[in-house]
Amino acid sequence: MTDRRARAEVGVAGRRLLAYTDARHQEAHQFLVEEAARLDERDFDGWLELLTEDVRYRMPVRVTTMRRTGVDQRPDMAHFDEDRSSLAMRVARLGTARAWTEDPPSRTRRFVTNVRTFVGELDGDELEVESSLLFFRSRGDVRPAQLLAARRVDQLRRVNRELRLARRELQVEEAVLRTQNLALFL
């Protein structure tokens, strides 16, 4: 039996790993690093510009199950299950003067590693990019800093020659999140 836990339920058919020297991989990797920089700089409007109009942004709830179950995330419940309009609303809220949970702001650092870029057999234009994310967040001067680790499976699409995020599936590595909230984007 194939262990389906190894992969999120997304992926282009017949995908092929690109060499790290491939220009498309390097461009995709650069996109993720630039995206993380905008988020760490709290340039949330700038982050929205990196998303396609039809973006899907999901973070399913992970659950602890026995291996034989074959699934370890809830099919019908997520921490994030967003489209562009709902993400824009979250960004708008962070822009108000009264989003207390992020004012004073958290100090954040996103570490994006283990980047692999895939192309599908038929669709040469979209890239599927897997990465590991370690998200560090510190608030105030008393609370312990919080970490959140996730595997990300992204689909990047070329829009007017620029790469844009069309889909992100976050496989968070905790069944019970040890972070106060998900006010920020991962």
Added chain:
Amino acid sequence: MDVAELAGHVRRGMVPALVYSDADVFALERERLFARAWILLAHESEIPEPGDFVVRRVVDDSFIVARDDRGNAGVHLNVCRHRGMQVCRAELGRTSHFRCPYHGWTYRTDGTLASVPFRDDAYGDDGVPPDGERLLPAPSMATYNGLIFVSLDPAAPALADYLGDFTFYLDLYTGQSADGIEVRGPQRWRIGANWKIACENFAGDMYHTPYTHHSVVDIGLFREPTAAKRKEGVVYEAGRGSGTTYKLPAGDFRQKLHYVGYPDDMIDRMEATWSDAQRSLVGRDGFMVSAATVFPNFSLVHNWPRRRDGGDVVPFISLRQWQPVSATETEVLSWFAVDRNAPADLKDASYQAYLACFGSSGMFEQDDVENWVSITEASRGVLAGRLLLNSRMGLNAAGEPLRPPLEGFAGPGTARVGFGEFNQRGWLARWADYLTADGR
């Protein structure tokens, strides 16, 4: 710590801040409150088929909530009778048996012992004592509208008596048709806050909404929580529950439910399912339930924010259990709930509205939790812990209510219009009752 003194302060609406972080208080809560009260664990829709199970806690006690081969829901302590190993280490699944990984004692989904390896060799024909032949059942277990509750007290009052008149209001969340709700989730996460603050907040804090949640009004997500709107609502106490409401604009029963986003077919079912008094609460009196808490740590919320696609509003319901981890940490279990018979498009839009507002990423909940964590942190101070926090809103200096209870209100219990901390004081007084009562 003098618990009688604490209780005395709390009963007059002055809350010693240390109750939000003191380890001795928490130890007493474990022993005298959580070992006696009825605690929500799950909803039957989480375990629809025989063999389905979820694992939930009452503080540190782990329970398997399982549907057995005959289709009955049961709750069993997740501890092998042999050496105390957890027989189930998954949080959900479907299984025929629970098998202890240590020595292989195997239990059926109804908790009874099915087999012991080498039983005759190890124990003889009659060696395993009869009381070891099943997982320990929850001392008391009962359901209401599919909600599964347990109590660690075998002499707990009947659940219906415990909930009392709050079922009138609970039906408005969980009984919108004869088939009741289905739930998704829960989302689970830990917050650095004392569990009581959340319970009090949901029980009756209408006063925080305009300020804490200003940002969601600023962005047009939810039009209601302005100060003017909140003070027109009533807070009510009934049985073991208490909650808040919003006053709806003029109109009949159907128009009022349209206002909060319910479609006609759902309104037809509410009309058919609810009692005259329940319909009058909405239609005649014009109140719609919002947040509520069932003592001790089960809360509900019902709001009607803007739909993701713009324009109309859509209602959503969330259930939550504030599960204490320690005096200063709480695990939140937050479910999305919707009537089983709701149209598919409403279920989807309602789920999206829930995610926007409550739960781990919810824009209401984020700012609530920031408050609760900050209160918990502050209360750890020696000086701060001695402060008596003023929870006397709605009373004058002599301790008399500023306004009498509402007359002619359609619902049971006591209802009051305007800002006040009657519900929080009521919740805390009950908390004090449990803490000051010695164990049986």
